[in-house]
Amino acid sequence: MSTMPTPFASPSAGSSAPSSGTIGGSATSSATGSATEKFIASAEAHSAHNYHPLPIVVASAEGAWMTDVEGRRYLDMLAGYSALNFGHGNRRLIEAAKAQLDRVTLTSRAFHHDRFAEFCTRLAELCGKEMVLPMNTGAEAVETAVKTARKWGYRVKGVPDGRAKIVVAAENFHGRTTTIVSFSTDEEARADFGPYTPGFEIVPYGDLAALRAAVTDETVAVLLEPIQGEAGVLVPPAGYLAGVRALTRERGVLFMADEIQSGLGRTGRTFACEHEGVVPDVYLLGKALGGGVVPVSAVVADADVLGVFKPGEHGSTFGGNPLACAVGLEVVDMLSTGEFQQRATELGDHLHAELGLLTGAGKVTEVRGRGLWAGVDIAPSHGTGREVSEKLMERGVLVKDTHGATIRIAPPLVISKEDLDWGLDQLRAVLS
Numbered sequence: 001m002s003t004m005p006t007p008f009a010s011p012s013a014g015s016s017a018p019s020s021g022t023i024g025g026s027a028t029s030s031a032t033g034s035a036t037e038k039f040i041a042s043a044e045a046h047s048a049h050n051y052h053p054l055p056i057v058v059a060s061a062e063g064a065w066m067t068d069v070e071g072r073r074y075l076d077m078l079a080g081y082s083a084l085n086f087g088h089g090n091r092r093l094i095e096a097a098k099a100q101l102d103r104v105t106l107t108s109r110a111f112h113h114d115r116f117a118e119f120c121t122r123l124a125e126l127c128g129k130e131m132v133l134p135m136n137t138g139a140e141a142v143e144t145a146v147k148t149a150r151k152w153g154y155r156v157k158g159v160p161d162g163r164a165k166i167v168v169a170a171e172n173f174h175g176r177t178t179t180i181v182s183f184s185t186d187e188e189a190r191a192d193f194g195p196y197t198p199g200f201e202i203v204p205y206g207d208l209a210a211l212r213a214a215v216t217d218e219t220v221a222v223l224l225e226p227i228q229g230e231a232g233v234l235v236p237p238a239g240y241l242a243g244v245r246a247l248t249r250e251r252g253v254l255f256m257a258d259e260i261q262s263g264l265g266r267t268g269r270t271f272a273c274e275h276e277g278v279v280p281d282v283y284l285l286g287k288a289l290g291g292g293v294v295p296v297s298a299v300v301a302d303a304d305v306l307g308v309f310k311p312g313e314h315g316s317t318f319g320g321n322p323l324a325c326a327v328g329l330e331v332v333d334m335l336s337t338g339e340f341q342q343r344a345t346e347l348g349d350h351l352h353a354e355l356g357l358l359t360g361a362g363k364v365t366e367v368r369g370r371g372l373w374a375g376v377d378i379a380p381s382h383g384t385g386r387e388v389s390e391k392l393m394e395r396g397v398l399v400k401d402t403h404g405a406t407i408r409i410a411p412p413l414v415i416s417k418e419d420l421d422w423g424l425d426q427l428r429a430v431l432s
């Protein structure tokens with residue numbers, strides 16, 4: 001266990017918001033031919049347009065703050081979709097990575113390396129499970145979980161070959177591979193990418209009766225986000241996750257919780273499932289597991305589930321590499337004290353209390369979320385999510401819109417209360 005000083009001391013030190021440096025701005029407000037405009041034009045010309053980023057070009061970052069190529073500072077209230085739960089340049093994580101960079105970074109799984117066992121052991125412990133299968137990106141963890149459930153279905157449950165079904169929820173977001181977009185209900189994510197992988201049943205999120213009706217003897221797993229992040233931070237009705245747990249147990253079906261965005265401290269607990277006292281059979285982890293340094297993902301479950309894999313049946317060249325394990329181990333250590341979860345709870349209560357006032361004032365139609373995580377639906381009279389995001393950017397606050405009217409707020413868990421309040425001041429100003 002770590003003897004490092006509290007991780008919360010450093011990030012906001014020297015970054016008290018409104019006092020130093022230029023705060024915020026936009027490409028349009030600076031002279032033509034600015035560095036920002038040149039970077040963006042060049043990116044537009046030479047990269048696929050699969051994103052529509054806000055017009056800011058980041059050059060450096062620390063804690064909850066980013067600095068762009070013009071020297072302007074911005075409060076990061078998105079935190080890489082929760083990949084940056086521990087903030088930018090977190091000293092513990094950077095030191096762990098640097099130390100590992102000088103030793104060994106990649107072996108492939110053709111050989112053992114000396115960080116692997118400790119990472120898997122400690123992560124399994126954090127999850128209360130027996131085994132870990134490390135991968136790199138979140139989508140790979142989801143693909144791994146799909147393969148795990150199918151193989152478990154055939155080998156353990158006794159489902160006839162080729163018949164396995166996995167039940168998923170409408171409005172899900174589980175990644176971008178061809179199989180994963182096959183069971184997306186978002187036409188933008190799915191259209192033109194067929195033919196689609198069969199074997200998935202889609203039911204409305206939060207509807208236990210629909211889920212019960214969809215489960216058959218050929219169902220091997222239910223795959224859900226305990227809170228749907230991309231959909232706009234949708235929290236299911238109270239009792240839903242517990243109901244899913246009871247149903248899956250009763251029907252001999254794996255409950256696979258995609259905690260890639262909701263897990264690892266974001267909601268005030270290590271896992272969002274904990275809010276309902278639920279322990280799924282399989283955890284899918286990613287994003288914050290790599291500490292904002294490297295992509296690290298994992299599927300975590302007991303041996304009766306992950307034990308279905310034999311050598312040669314699944315793998316990844318980079319999965320579980322020494323650098324990933326060194327950073328991931330530090331992440332697990334940081335989470336095992338509960339400090340980050342506590343902080344997400346306290347700051348989250350404050351965030352939701354403040355956002356609630358905006359709802360009362362008619363500027364916002366709904367606020368959802370848990371912990372330091374909120375989906376805020378902007379009242380149509382106060383602009384679209386994108387417009388609000390752009391105005392916030394001009395005031396030095398970075399968020400991301402989703403589904404037209406919603407903005408997502410998910411600052412690094414290391415943000416100071418002062419900085420959070422300052423960010424909320426800017427939101428109030430934009431909506432005034």
Ligand SMILES: *Cc1c(COP(=O)(O)O)cnc(C)c1O
Pocket residue numbers: 081137138139140142173174175176225229230258259260261262286287
């Ligand atoms: C981001 C995300 C993924 C996909 O992760 P990538 O690393 O982008 O592949 C999967 N599931 C959820 C819930 C996510 O938020």
